[in-house]
Amino acid sequence: MKYIQVQKSGPLHGTVSIQGSKNSSLALLAACCLADAVVTLEGIPDIYDFRVIRQIGKDIGLHLDRLPSGDVVLDPRFLHSTIIDPGKASSYRASYYFVGALLAKFGKVTVGFPGGDDFVSRPIDQHIKAFRLLGAEVTFHKDYYVVEARALRGADIYFDTITSGATINAMLAAVRAQGKTRLFNAALDPEVVDTANFLNQLGAKISGAGTEQIRVEGVPFLGGGCYTVIPDRLIAGSLLMAAGINGGSITVNNVIPEHMSSCTAKLQEIGLEIEVTDQSVTAHSTGRLRATRVRTGMYPGFATDLQQPLTALLTQAQGKSIVTERVYPQRFNHLQQLKRLGANVELRKESAFIKGGAPLRGSWVHATDVRAGTCLLLAGLATEGITRISGVEHIERGYDNAIQLFRSLGAKVSLHSEADNAYDGSRSQPL
Ligand SMILES: CC(=O)N[C@H]1[C@@H](OP(=O)(O)OP(=O)(O)OC[C@H]2O[C@@H](n3ccc(=O)[nH]c3=O)[C@H](O)[C@@H]2O)O[C@H](CO)[C@@H](O)[C@@H]1O
Ligand SMILES: C=C(OP(=O)(O)O)C(=O)O
Numbered sequence: 001m002k003y004i005q006v007q008k009s010g011p012l013h014g015t016v017s018i019q020g021s022k023n024s025s026l027a028l029l030a031a032c033c034l035a036d037a038v039v040t041l042e043g044i045p046d047i048y049d050f051r052v053i054r055q056i057g058k059d060i061g062l063h064l065d066r067l068p069s070g071d072v073v074l075d076p077r078f079l080h081s082t083i084i085d086p087g088k089a090s091s092y093r094a095s096y097y098f099v100g101a102l103l104a105k106f107g108k109v110t111v112g113f114p115g116g117d118d119f120v121s122r123p124i125d126q127h128i129k130a131f132r133l134l135g136a137e138v139t140f141h142k143d144y145y146v147v148e149a150r151a152l153r154g155a156d157i158y159f160d161t162i163t164s165g166a167t168i169n170a171m172l173a174a175v176r177a178q179g180k181t182r183l184f185n186a187a188l189d190p191e192v193v194d195t196a197n198f199l200n201q202l203g204a205k206i207s208g209a210g211t212e213q214i215r216v217e218g219v220p221f222l223g224g225g226c227y228t229v230i231p232d233r234l235i236a237g238s239l240l241m242a243a244g245i246n247g248g249s250i251t252v253n254n255v256i257p258e259h260m261s262s263c264t265a266k267l268q269e270i271g272l273e274i275e276v277t278d279q280s281v282t283a284h285s286t287g288r289l290r291a292t293r294v295r296t297g298m299y300p301g302f303a304t305d306l307q308q309p310l311t312a313l314l315t316q317a318q319g320k321s322i323v324t325e326r327v328y329p330q331r332f333n334h335l336q337q338l339k340r341l342g343a344n345v346e347l348r349k350e351s352a353f354i355k356g357g358a359p360l361r362g363s364w365v366h367a368t369d370v371r372a373g374t375c376l377l378l379a380g381l382a383t384e385g386i387t388r389i390s391g392v393e394h395i396e397r398g399y400d401n402a403i404q405l406f407r408s409l410g411a412k413v414s415l416h417s418e419a420d421n422a423y424d425g426s427r428s429q430p431l
Contacts, residue, residue: 002392004403006380007362007412011248011287014409015280018236018254019045019400020229023094024191027168028198028229029053030097032074033062034105034175035202037224044072044229045400048393049092056088056098071226079106086112086143092397093117096127096165099147100172103136104218108148117369117394119328126166130157134173134181154179154218162298164189167214171196174216175204183214189299190259194230201225231255235399237263238309238374240283242409244272245316245381247287250409253280262302266294266310270317291319291356296327308334308375315343316382317356324351334372337365341383360384367391370398377402381411388416 020043029050032039044050046066057064060082063075082102089095093116102109114124128138133156136149154177157170164187171192174181186192188210196209202225205217236252237260243250244267257264257276264274264281270292273284291314296304304327314321315338325331329350338345340363344355362385367373373395380387389395392415395402406413 001390001418003416004377004389004392004395005414005416006377006383006387006389008383008385009246009381009410009412011246012242012381012409012411013249015251015253016239016405016408018231018252019043021191021194021232022047022049022234022398023164024194024229025050026053026092026094027097027191027195028227029072029074030094030101031172031195031199033076033079033098033101034172034199035076035222035224037077039074039076039202039224040226041072041074042070042226042228043231045232047398047400048396049094052088052092056084056095059083059085059088082106082109084109084111089113089144090115093122094165096124096169097172099127099131100169103131103147103149103173104152104176107150108146110144110146112144117371117397119331119369121330122328124166126159126161126163127169129160130166130170131173133157134170134177152177154181154216156182157184159183159185161185162187164192164298167192168195171199171206171209171214171216174218175199175206175222176220177216177218179218181216181218183216184212186212186214187298188212190230190233190256198227201227230259233259233263234303234305234371236260236281237303237306238378239405239409240264240267240272240274240281241306241309241313242378242381242406242411243283244270244285244287244289244313245378247285249282249284251280251282255279255281257281262300263306266292266302270313287316289313289317289356291317291321291354293322293324295324298327304328304331305371307331308371309378311335311338311345311352311354312375312378314354315345315356315358315360315379319356321354321356322351323354326350333368334375337368337372337376338379340365341379341387343379362386362388364388364390367394369394374398377406377413380413
């Protein structure tokens with residue numbers, strides 16, 4: 001078993017360049033199946049989910065190579081199967097994008113149910129509703145579902161709830177459908193806009209992405225091209241929070257600061273000083289933090305994926321904070337782990353009540369999902385003694401190389417295996 005060891009660290013200082021967005025990358029990689037020519041994607045992070053997609057690519061004939069430059073080249077011209085192995089599909093969340101990306105071209109897709117981080121309930125009813133409205137039939141089986149359509153036809157789709165995944169998936173399916181599709185109550189997330197920009201660059205006709213109404217006019221053909229994925233606003237936000245843990249100053253470079261506005265506004269509220277340039281955000285902190293209240297919401301609200309690292313930060317703020325989870329009301333697995341470190345946190349319905357300032361003491365804790373992992377990494381930096389975090393595979397789902405990233409800022413973090421051989425996070429031995 002691998003685990004991450006964290007020790008109380010002095011103020012973190014430094015500048016880091018932010019990797020490409022995990023969530024955008026997962027949509028773009030699947031979206032390449034819609035193309036009829038070679039596509040090059042820049043900035044795709046080397047995360048666990050990427051490696052699964054590479055294996056799925058091998059199974060279905062989507063040729064995928066990572067060049068020494070880091071660019072990923074995909075060739076969809078040899079696709080020969082639309083069966084996505086249930087085991088692989090359920091080892092990450094965004095495997096559902098293969099449905100939207102393969103359906104119009106091939107007429108039938110068989111795919112395992114989505115996996116990914118487990119917050120008790122993560123329905124896909126809005127994805128299914130969109131496919132059905134576009135003319136597909138969906139049948140469910142024990143470990144997989146089948147979506148088939150002789151021809152997809154444009155439709156008006158009103159989402160019952162705002163969902164980035166279903167918005168992207170409906171857009172993918174509509175791109176090569178016959179006629180016009182309109183998506184109402186669409187998600188505004190940067191990852192939706194990024195996917196639309198990418199598809200438009202290949203020749204799709206999508207307008208309105210980033211607003212509540214997206215229009216897609218079906219096209220019969222998509223070309224190839226080169227595209228750069230947007231930076232990961234969630235990793236960037238978590239690193240700014242790390243500056244607040246013991247006082248410090250961290251600059252995240254290669255970011256789109258507007259994508260981080262709800263995060264930086266909240267950090268200012270709790271006492272961090274924020275400086276913004278065109279492509280960077282810096283957080284300075286004296287380590288003196290004020291308690292706050294926050295509710296997560298869909299973009300541009302405060303991201304549910306930043307709720308866990310913020311909770312870690314608020315264990316260090318003076319006073320009582322309340323964190324309310326509105327996107328995934330049961331996404332609080334990290335609280336039990338923070339309690340093991342001595343944090344004064346309590347869960348009532350969909351809110352965490354945090355009394356800041358309780359001394360934290362090192363212990364074994366478990367990362368149940370990628371952001372819970374980030375939360376525990378941050379908490380460990382403020383904890384006396386040694387914090388050992390298991391569940392490293394979850395952290396690998398989101399980070400290219402978390403150890404190296406945190407070490408570059410002065411954090412005392414190391415990766416250990418059962419044999420207890422620490423390594424310094426260098427590239428030769430991936431997380
Ligand atoms: C791979 C990926 O991009 N993952 C992100 C994506 O997940 P994902 O795309 O799965 O999340 P959604 O945006 O779809 O979910 C938003 C809300 O809609 C609900 N919903 C969603 C789909 C559906 O068919 N029915 C339904 O009711 C969900 O329960 C949730 O309450 O957005 C989440 C919310 O920002 C993030 O936490 C995840 O990191
Ligand atoms: C929930 C997340 O990921 P996924 O949707 O891929 O499980 C996340 O990135 O925080």
